[in-house]
Amino acid sequence: MSKIDELRLGFETAYIDGSVVSSNIYRPQFVSNNHKEGKKVLSSIEDELLVCDGFQISVAFITMNGITPLLQTLKELEKRNIKGEILTTNYLNFSEPKALKKLNELSNITLKMYDVEVANEGFHTKGYIFRKEEIYHIIIGSSNITSAALTDNREWNTKLVSTVHGETAKEIVTEFNELWNSNYALTFDEFYENYNERYKIIKHQREVAKQEEITSIEKYKLQPNSMQIGFIINLKKILEAGEDRALLISATGTGKTYASAFAMRELGFKRVLFLVNRGQLARQTKKSYEKVFAESVSMGLVGAGYHEYDADYIFATVQTLNRDEHLLQYEKDAFDCIVLDEYAIIGLSQEAA
Template sequence: MASPLKQQQLINSLHTGFIDKDNISLEKYRPRLLLNNHKQGKKVLSSIINELENCDEFFFSVAFITYSGVLVLLNTLKELESKGVRGKIVASQYLNFTDPTALRKLLEFENIELRMVVHEDLHSKGYIFKKDDEYNLIVGSSNLTQNALSKNKEWNIKVSSTDKGSLIEETLKEFEQTFHNSVEVNEQWLEQYDLIYRKNKENSERVTKGELGLFIAQSPEAEYKVNHDLRPKISPNKMQVKALGGIEKVRERGENKALLISATGTGKTYVYTHTIYELHKRYGLNKFIIAVPSLAIKAGTAQFLRDEYVKRHFSDVCGYGTEIEVGVLEAPKNKKKGRSYFPSVVSDFVKGSCQNTKKIYVLLVNMQLLVVRSNGMLSRDDYDYGVEGFYRPLDAIRATNPVVIIDEPHRFSRDQKAFKVIVDEIKPQCIIRFGATFPETTSGRGKNKITVKDYQNLLYDLNACEAFNQNLIKGVTKEHFEPVSKREEKVKITSITTKDSVTFQYKKRDESTKTFTLKTGDSLSIINEAFEGITIHAIGKSTVEFSNGIQKSSGEELDVDIYMTSYQEQMIRLALERHFETEKANFCGRNFKIKTLALFFIDDISSYRPNEGR
């Protein structure tokens, strides 16, 4: 039972909500009207997510559930599953509007019990959240759809109660009764409902109730004009259509190698994903390896393949009716002594059954892991456990007879180790390379030396100029900056004596060069007053660190006019100036606002964030 203090806080909040708005009380217990108002930044969704993040248990009773409604809560539901927070959701089959895809997604959560009311019309829209001895109840007009939670004109009331309150007791009793009288949602039930749902979308005629209480009603889209998916339809562009046609021709000729050239940004990732689905549909292939050159590309590819909208596009819009299961191979982070376990991602890939026509298995790997050495993750054979009789991962992968897709092939030249592992160790039935640039091969010597691009079975070629002409990519403008003061003064580090001194040369146009030798603690203003406040903090074997945190090596120069600001820092400053100029033009005085983004590319994560966690 709630403590006397908590009871008094609740009483005061109810007094504020129902009797005197000027009464002082805790806001979290006050009755509230929850609305969607984009001008005020209000969403019913925000309140639902906040309650979920702080509850011990939750109960939803709604008439309709759409896939987009589940997606907006997906990350929150995953977090609750990891914390072991359980929930119950009951929905209605009224008008057959609830999306079976949404129900399938909810079935993936082990902490959620899912049921459907099929023998009567359920119109409730209620959300109950339990935390210790408290309950928060949201009741109103919002179904579990993206529009209802974020966009539509909806009215919902939120009230709080202790576990002894009569209102929450009656509400929970009604929920449990409805839940008990409903049908458990499982794959067998969903298969039947899915047929009726699809048929219902194709025609609007009514039919009588069938087995399990399933029925087809008039199209709810026409009655409620609900936008089922706010995102635009995905469809292949001109390049992607032609490239897919080329791949089909190569396969028909019985070739086992092919390549596609397409300018950066034209959609190669979509093409090879579409290729995977098409090869599965036509030839029953369901084992694919995607080899990429870097961790950044691997992360981006994994995100694309796992995106729920992408999955739905290929499964439903394109009509493939199957789904890619992505396994991302990662290097072991902590090498502990003791048992040595076979890589689980490889094991799942190898065990994936070719009899399952609804699954395509994709192994995503970066080139650094495709190596053969004694302690290599894929090449060692001393694991305590194997898979399907194999103890060496490369041997197990080869046995699946996969198709290998290579992204950025200019990084996978024929003499490169990763490419040799693909050809000699994995021995795939087919290699398809997708890229904007390709490696070169050289033959002959002297005057007979010939260097050509490494093309083999070129099925499509789209250069940057043609891509621009087809409006597949945008033009790029380039800008150079000039030194701030144009004083043309520089300071060069000529030599460093370990932990002792640093020798500088001061250069200025039309003046003789001056030499300065400074020690730890000395100010650079000795060389030029522009460096006022900057001192030598430490001297190493080949580097010197200044008091502003910048490190320089022997031979490097310092720009006097910008206080040692590096070339990169000047570029960032200019980029930020241009960003705000562009943002002002894109935002002010426009009916449709355009969001402006500034992107900064780095060579490697470690060069930007060298210490993990900092």
């Protein structure tokens, strides 16, 4: 019996009469997790990987516990030089960097990340495309590459079987290729450093928010933008190179204060002096920093009637610290880092004049 005849018989079993006997290989199927029947989405994906000539996967989320049970199979494919393309996304910053790095280490896999922020659109696909000669097996539905989705959750997926000329398979593969070749689909080297840094900061920020007796939704949702991530990465490189000064130039409203707060926290500075030109700015900056930090550091104001000299993080006005009675409260090496706000720089220039 030819493959086309096998396909027709499989379609009849799947869509017309379930009593018709046909081969599983050519029969569309419902793919789900069902403990009572011993069914797992993971098993279906593994079975397809082991017999395919090549594969393409597009999923919104990838976690380490999702790829771990697949690693042995993927390494077997690496030995056989069976190539695969995996497209994921930075949607909700959910995918785990260590899982993405592990996949990228496999020489037969090319990994890309679709940037939903730049594209300004959502990305929630879950599709697994396997090709064997002129036949496609495509599992498409609700399962991301996470442990729960592949083994435990109630997940609904359909396995389609088609020749390479089938209309539906063509549409799915074309859609994948459009996303894969899009300007928004970044290679591993293009996305990983920034995504990894942002993932760590967001995770840290959520831990900070949860430490409060009543979790602050405002703090929990606070996350760095692309400018702030770039600043933190570059600042780390500057410090690692042995430099002790850095300048951040960014437009008004892009978040320079939060950029400095995230940087101070992630770099682990214990004592910091933040200089501004007005008392109101000092108070505003202190409030911004409080949203980023837990109670691991104390924060105080010096200036505009405040004299909280002993705090770990000091927010002070130039005019106040310019007077010896305040400046001499501190040793020359009292602070790990000094941050000068643009207004403080203007203030210092005026004082110097």
